[in-house]
Structures are given as structure tokens and as C-alpha cells.
Amino acid sequence: MVKSMNRPFNSILFDSHLNHRHPLFPISWIHFSVLRFVTFLLVVYTMQAPKGIASPVPISWYPTLSVLMLAIGLVITASFFIYEATSSRRNRSLAKELFTGAVASIFLGFGSLFLLLSCGIYV
């Protein structure tokens, strides 16, 4: 165990020879796997084994998220332009326009980001 501690972390995880039962040590497979697990835990807690970093959102969600957020964003954009076209210049509220525009751009921004990511353009 001590020896394996000195090795790089991934050799412990992937060492296939640990699967074979040693002829001189008649310990069961379960014991062996428990030992392996304990070793793994020890390594994790003592050496602060590096952890793989994944994307914050699972990659498989990108297309769905993109379609959803773009749809919401486009609906809000449509309502923005309808408001612009129908209300007369005097009784238009700037705050309402800005708010609708901001919400629409948040949805369109994230929607297009996920669209780029799902197309393979990793920004």
C-alpha cells in the first residue's frame, strides 16, 4: 500500500494487476477490493488527488437548452417589437422597453451561447 502511495495517482485507479489474486496470499476478492478502495480513499484524502474538471452544464444538455432559451428569448423579442410598433411616442414607457430588452437579451445571449457550444464552437 505504501508503495502504491508513491506512484502517480492514476496508476492506482487503473492498475489491472490488482485484480489478480496473489498465489501466496489467499485473501478473497472482496477483501482485495476493500483494500483497494481503502487505498483509494487514503490517496484521495492524504494526497489531495487531482479531480477532473467537467463543464458546469452537462454537454448533452446544450442542444435542448439552446432551443428552449432561444424560443423564450424570441418570444420576448417579439413582444418588445410589438410594443415598439403599437404604442405611440407619447405614452411609451422607457423603463418597460429597457426591461423587456434586457430580459430578451439574457435569454438570447445564453441561448446563442449554448447554440455555439452544441455546434462545436467551444468559446
Place this chain on the structure above:
Amino acid sequence: MGVCCTYTNSHASPRDDRALAHEDGVSVRPAGPRGGPALDSGALRSGVDQGRSALYRFLLLEFSHCLMKVENTGKDSVSEVLLVFPERQAKNLAYLTALSSTGKGKAKTAAVNLPVKNVNSEGMPPALVAYSVSLPEGGLGKGESFTFDVSVVFTHSLQPFPEKITQADTQLLVFEESAYFLSPYAVKVQSLTVKLPHPRVESYTKLENTKIQGSEIKYGPYENLAPFSYSPIVVHFESNQPFVVARELVREIEVSHWGNVQVTENYDLVHGGSQIKGEFSRLDYQARPHIRGAAAFRNLIAKLPPRAHSVYYRDAIGNISTSHLWGDARKTELEIEPRYPMFGGWRTAFTIGYGLPLQDFLFKSGGKRFLNISFGSPISEIIIDTLIVKVVLPEGSRDISVSTPFPVKQWEETKFSHLDVVGRPVVALEKSKVVPEHDQYFQVYYKFNSISMLREPIMLISGFFFLFVACIVYVHADLSISKSSASYLAKVQWEEVQSVIQQVNNLINRCLTVHDKLDASLRDLSRTGDVQACKTARKQADGLLKELSKELKPLLSILQTSPQAVQILPKVEELVVKEKELQDKLMVKHTTVVECYEKKVSGREIENRIASQQNKITALRQEVDDLLDFIDEL
């Protein structure tokens, strides 16, 4: 010097097996008197005069491997051992490591890398370059011995001869080496084996104790050699192995924290073997590629990491369709064929690219993130004259440091890519003479705040937001040039009228909702019989309607004074009148119903009384709605 050397070799290393299994190569391996893989712990114990050294070569490379056993015969302890190479070889030296394997036989532990450094030792002949290997644990005492492996790789040291061949010729190479191991120490026993890819040997230097056995030429064993013994040998042999040389390879590794590591590799390849002379016949090549084009190579195999995706292979004019990709859980293999078979001296340039999953290569450790990825090219059997690895980190990375297993030239750049503001930090690593042995993992450490990931979406969001702001500004802006022209004034007045009419509409609509509320209160009355609640509802409605009619008055007066409203005014006035009428009728109906309820008149009777009123109300309501629609359409 007081140190005596014995060179021994070992078959045990898996690396040797790989090199041997590869029939591509020319291998040179000094053989011991016992021959075969005789070397084990027993042999080591049996004495210092037992030994061999090994040299393997393949492609333009020379891969030399020897197990050395050194014994200190002097009085003082020694801390380092010198390895010397002639200058001619040293300038092609690409890779040199010394590994000590302690323990015996099967109990051998993992090899320890001994530090090797270039030294300029005094008393050394000027045409020699020396490297010193530091011995572990305080060096070597008197009479002690130590065993270690030395692996050396040389590039461009096999010379094609003749230098130019026709399409039909086979390629011949010349290999030069010393039959004696060049060493500043006295050598007790040594031998050398040259392993060739084919048994066909044009010529070789014959010394004493020279044997040829199939594709192996054995020199030695030679005993008790003086320091710096040198006996040149030349082997001229056939090899049709591809001489793939990348004159320059630029690998760009772009990290995206959104889940991808994108690798792009730009190759500038040349066939470094005998140059082709005369003309090239595609017909001959297609018909009998192994005879008419034996020295050419047709394809290359790149071993990409597992789960590689979005693989492409293209050059300046577009996609190259002659590629194949297959993979399993352990690797992804990409077979690429250049646009034409590569003959000696021919060049080609192309780009391959692939994406890799982020979690396989990017790790977090102690507050820092690090990228752990291989340095060399995924194409096996390739020599790279200049390799530039550029690691493009996400925008916002800082405190960047690189850890490589061998020295490289390093500098920093900035790259502008998708949605960047200040540019991405790039770490560029350059190394010349890169051989497959350099395909080791290196690490790029950096600090990164996860908030910085939001930079790209914020760029997009602000882009869209500016679009909306531009629309708002355009709609609000008054772009007319002449502010005093008749048409402009008319337009302004018309807009005023429009806004007033809109307000009138709103007011009327509010009145109609009040009407609806009154109706609802009547329905509640018929259900619950609560007269008091109905009366309060009536009171509220009266108040509201009064306020609304007050608000309506100034609007109407504006319309009456405005010349632009002449056409619309009758309709608006009609609307107001009708609404008033509707209001009155509704009030009458309401009063009637409430009174009836107070007098406890039966439901049927009430219905009869208000039936005529109800009809009028419905008709009026219809008219009001029609008028509203008409005005709205303006």
C-alpha cells in the same frame, strides 16, 4: 580515472520489446558471449567481465539502449559516470536518459531516472561531447559496482546511399558506428549487435569476432579495451521504411471550460529518405505499389486519446477525404492518407484537429487548475525537427506555470479567439529534434476564477442588449431635418391626436370594466340575495365612473381644438355619448333589480321587467365595442 566499466544489456524492459517488435528499424545491439536473454541476477552476480550493450535504431532515428555495469576500481568514491559521444553524433542527439534499476531479478522496483547533464570536462578530446550521469546515494565506493540503463536516440544519423533513386529502386542506408563502446574508462567486456530490418545487407565492416546471423550483425565480445578505443564500422543495408519527417509541427491546444480541449496540429511533412529521380508513373505505382514505389509511404496512423470527437483532416484547399477513423474505450485511431503517395524528398502540408473531453485532461489540485496532456505528435514513427506546442488557456487565467519532463524553450503570447475582450493567454513551448520518446505528459498550471466563465455569455448578452437599445433609440429619436415645415407640424399634431385618442380608448375600456363589475354584482345578488353588498358595489362604481368622466373631459376638449382630429372627432364623440347612454341604462337596470329584491319580487318577475332594458344594453354595448375597434384601427 579509476573507474572500470562493463556494459550490459537487458531484454527485460518493455520498451525494448516494442522496439524489437517493430520491424521498421535498424537495431544495433551488442551481444554477450552467452547470447540471448541470458542476463539476469545470476549474470550480474557472476562477475564484472560479463556484459553487453544494446543499440537499436529505427527510421532516421537511432535508438540505442545499453545496460551498463560500472565498477569502481580506484581508491576514492565516485559520484558520477561520464558518457561520451563523438561530435558528429552529439549534434543529432535528441534524447538521452539513464535509468537505474535496483533490486534483483523479478523483485526489480520501478526504475529511477538518474539526472543527466551536459558537461565540458577537461582532459577530454575536443571532438567529443560528454554527458555526466549522477549516481544515487553518495556515489560508488571502492570496489563497488552499479548497473544502469542508458537510452539514446539520434535523429538524421542514417544516411541514404545512393542519395537519389528511381521509383523502382529500393532504398539503401548507411549506418556508421564504432564497434568499441566509446568511453573515457577502461572497458572489461563489451559487444555490439546491429539489428537490421531485412536480412539483405549490401556490405558491412568485418572485424575479428564478427558474425552475421539473419538480419543481425554481431561484433565482439571484445575484452580489456583501453579508454577511448574506437574502431569505426559501416553497414550498408536495405530499408524501405518510411522516413516521415515533420519539418515543423505546430500543435495548438485550446482549453474551454465549457467542456472541451481542442487540439489542432499543423504538419509540414517531408519524406526524408533517398530522393526520387526520373519521372513518377502513377500507373506503375497503382499496379504494383510494392515494387514500383517500395520506398514511398501511403498512409500515416495517428493514435488519438480515447473519446476524441469532431476529428478533421484538411489542408489549404479543403477537406481530404482519404481518412479513416475507428476507436474503442482505450484509443481512437485516425488513418490519414496524403493526397499523393510520398516519395523521397516530396513534401506535404496538412492540418488535423480533434476535440477531447475536458474532464480527461483538466484537473484541480490545491486551488490551481492544471492541464495534463501529451507533448509529442499522436502520429507514431515521426521525427519532428521543430515542435511548437501552444496551450491556449481561457480568458482570465493567471499565474501560469509549465512543468515539462525535459527542457524546452518557452514564451507567452496572446490569442484572440471567439468572444474575447483582452485575449487569451497562450503558453508556447518549442523543442527541436523531437522523437517518439518525447511523447510524455506535461502540465500547465494556472489559476482561474469560475466567474470568468461568464465573460462569453456576458459578451453575447451585451451584444443583444445593444441591439435592443439601438431599436429603442431609433424609435424615440426624431430624425426629421426641418422642424418648422407644415408636414412636420401636421405629423406632430397627428401624433398628439393619436395619443389622446389612445387615452380616450383606455378610459372607455376602464368604464366598460366598471360596467362588467356592476353586472357581476347583480349576478352575486341573484345568487346570495345580499342587497347591501350590491349597494356598496354600486357606490364604488358610481365614484369610479365619475372620476373617469372627469378625466375624459380635458381629452375631449383637446380633440375639439385640434385641426387634425376633425375626421375622427365625430366618432370619438359618438363613442362617448353611446358610452354615457350605456352607463345610464345600466344604472337604471341596476336600480330596478335592487329595488325588486328589496320588495322581494320573484325572480321571473324581475326578469320580465328588465328584459327590454337588457336588450337595449346589449345593443349599446355592441355599438360601443364596434366604435372602439374602429378607432383602434386608426
